[in-house]
Amino acid sequence: MNNFDANIDRKNTSSVKWDGMKAAFGKNELLPMWVADMDFRPPQEVIDAMKKRVEHGVFGYTIIGDKTAKAIINWTKKRHQWEIKPSWLMYSHGVVPSLGMAIRAFTEVGDKVLLQSPVYTPFFNMIESNMREVINSPLIFKNGRYEIDFADFEEKLKSGVKLFLLCSPHNPSGRVWSKEELVKMAELCREYGVTIASDEIHADIVAAPHRHIPISSLDPSYSNFIVTFMAPSKTFNLAGLQSSFIVVQNPDMKKKLEEIQKKEGFHTLNTFGIMAMEAAYEYGEKWLDDALAYIKENIDFLKKGIEKELPELEVIEPEGTYLVWVDCRKTGLSEKELRERLIEKGGLAVNFGNSYGQGGDGFIRINTACPRSIIEEGIKRLKLAFS
Template sequence: MYKLNEKVDRINTSSLKWDGMKLAFGKNELLPMWVADMDFSPPTSVIEKLKERMDHGVFGYTIANENTAQAIVDWTNNRHGWEIRPEWILYSPGVVPSIGMAIQAFTEVGDKVLLQSPVYTPFFNMIENNMREVVNSPLQLVNGRYEIDFADFEEKLKSGVKLFLLCSPHNPGGRVWKKEELVKIAELCKKYDVLIAADEIHADIIFEPHHHFPLASLDPAYQDFVVTFMAPSKTFNLAGLQASFIVAPNEEMRKKLTIIQQTLNLTSLNTFGMIAMEAAYRDGEEWLNECIAYIEGNINMIDEEISRSLPELDVMRPEGSYLVWIDCRKTGLNDQQLRESLLEKAKLAVNFGASYGKGGEGFIRLNPACHRSIVEEGLERLKIAFGS
C-alpha cells in the first residue's frame, strides 16, 4: 500500500497549484482544486532513484539512453498493447512544447489547424502563437457526454486544414474515445490528407469499463500520418520534472520534428526527468492502480454529493483523466457571476469553462486528485457558492 491518503503540505514549495493562485486568480486565500496536477507523492521507486542520483552529486549534461527508450517501449506495450520501436521516440520537456513543435514542423504560417472545443486551452494558444488559423469543430453534448459531429468534422477538414490536434482522452470532458470513433477520425483525416497530432497525456488514467486506444496503434497505415504525445507527468505526478516523449513512426515526420527540435535546441531531457520517467515506467504500475482507485473514490463522492445537495449542477463523470467537468448552466449564472460565486463567495479555485472555447461557457473543471479531506471541503464550498 502506498500513502496516497497522507496529506502533503505543498505551500511554499513554488507549487503553481498552491502558491500560484494569486497570479491566476488575484488571491492565494483559496482552496486549490484547479490546475491538473496531483497532491500525491510519486511511486517510492521514483523517489529512491532520484535520491540515488542526488547522492552521486554531479549533474552535467545528460543523454537519454537505451534504457529510457526501452522503459517507454515496455510501458506502451504492457499498458496499451501498442508495440512501438525505440527509434520512433523523440524527447521533449512537455506535451505543450511538443504541440508547438508539431505545428511548426507540419504547417506554415497562415495554415489551418483543427481542434474540437471545449478543449485544453493551450491548443488554442499554440495555434495562435505560431500564427496559424484555428478551425473549430465543436463537440456536441448528448445525454451528458461529448460526441463528435462527424458531418461538421468532415466539412472542416475539407476547408484546407493541414493538421488536426486530437485530445485523447479528452480534456476537460473526460471522454475516452471508442475505437470506432478513433477509426472514423483517422479515416477522414487520411481521406483529406490531414496530419494528426494526438495528445494522449491522460492515456494511463482510465476508469473501468473504458479502454484507451492509442490512435496510431489501430492500423499500421495510421502511423504514416499520426504523431503521438505521451508523458509520465499526469500519470505519476511528475510535471515539474519536465519529461515527455513523442512517438513518430513515420521517418519523414520524425525528421521534420527533429529539425524543429534542433532549431530550438530541445533534443534531450533533464537528468532528473529522465531518471523519474524510467523509474515510473519500470516500477510504477502498482502505485498507479492504487492511485486510480483512490481518485475514483473522490469522484464518487463528488458525483453523489452534488446529485444529493446541488441538483442544479450536472457532473460529467470522467471515463478517463482525473478531472471532473461540471455543468453549472442551470444555476442561471453567467461566467462572471460564476467566478464571483466561486472565488469571492466560496473561496474555491477551479478552472472556468469559457477558457476551453465554444461549448465551455457555464462549466467548471474540478481537480479531485488530492486528499479526500480537500474534496470534502471543496464540496462544502460548492454548496456555499450555489446553495440557496
C-alpha cells in the same frame, strides 16, 4: 504502501496549483482544485532513484539511453498493447512544447489547424502563437456525454485543414474515444490528407470499463500521418520534471520534427526528468493502479455530494482523466457571477469553462487527484458558493 489520504503541505513549494492562485484569482487563500496535477507523492521507487542521484552529486549533461527507451516501450506494450520501436522515439520537455513543434513542422504560417472544443486551453494558444488559424469542430453535448459531430468534422477537414490536434483522452470532457470514433477520425483525416498530432498525455488515467487506444496503433498505415505525444507527468505526478516523449514512425515526419528541435537547440532532457520517467515506467504500475482506484472513489464521492447538495449542477462523469467537468448552466449565473461565487464566496479555485473555447461557458473543471478530505471540503465550498 502509498497513503493517498495524506495531506501533504504543498504551500511555499513554488507550486502553480497552491502558490499560483494569487496570480490567477487574486488571492492564495482558496482551496486549490484547479491545475491538472496531483497532490500525491509519486511511487516511492521514483523518489528513491532521485535521492540516490542527488547523493551522487554531479549533475552534468545526461544521455537519454536505451534503458529509458526500454522502460517506455515496455509500458506502452503492457498498458496500451502498443508495440513501438526505439527508432520511433523522440523526447521533449512537454506535450505542449511538442504540440508547438508539430504545428511548426507540419504546417506553414496561416495554415488551418483543427481542434474540438471545449478543449485544453493551450491547444488554442499554440495554434495562435504560431500564427496559424484555429478551425473548430465543437463537440456535441448530448444526454450528459460529449460526442463528435462527424458531419461538421468532415466539413472542416474539407475546408483545407492541414493538421488536426486530437486530445485523447479528451480534456476537459473526460471522453475516452472508442475504437469506432478513432477509426472514423483517422479515416477522414487520411481521406483529406490531414496530419494528426495526438495528445495522449492522459492515456494512463482511464476508468474501467473504458480503455485508451492509441490512435496510431489501430492500423499500421496510420503511422504514415499520425504523431503521438505521451508523458509520465499526469500519470505519476511528475509535471515539474518536464519530460515527455513523442512516437513518430514515419521517417519524413520524424525528420521534420528533428529539424525543429535542432533549430531550438534541444538535445536532451533534465537529468532528473530522465531518471524519474525511467523509474516510474519501470516500477510504477502498482502505484498507478492504487491511485486510479483512489481517484475513482474521489470522483464517486464528489458526484454523490453534488447530487445531494447541489441538484442544479450536473456532473459529467469522466471516462478518463482525473478532471471532473461540471455543468452549472441551470444556476442561470453568468461566467462573471460564477467566478465571484466560487472564488469570493466559496473560496474555491477551479478552472472556468470559458477558457476552453466554444461550449465551455457555464461549466467548471474540478481536479480530483487529491486527498479525500479536500474533496469533502470542496463540496462544502461549492455548497457555500451556490447558497
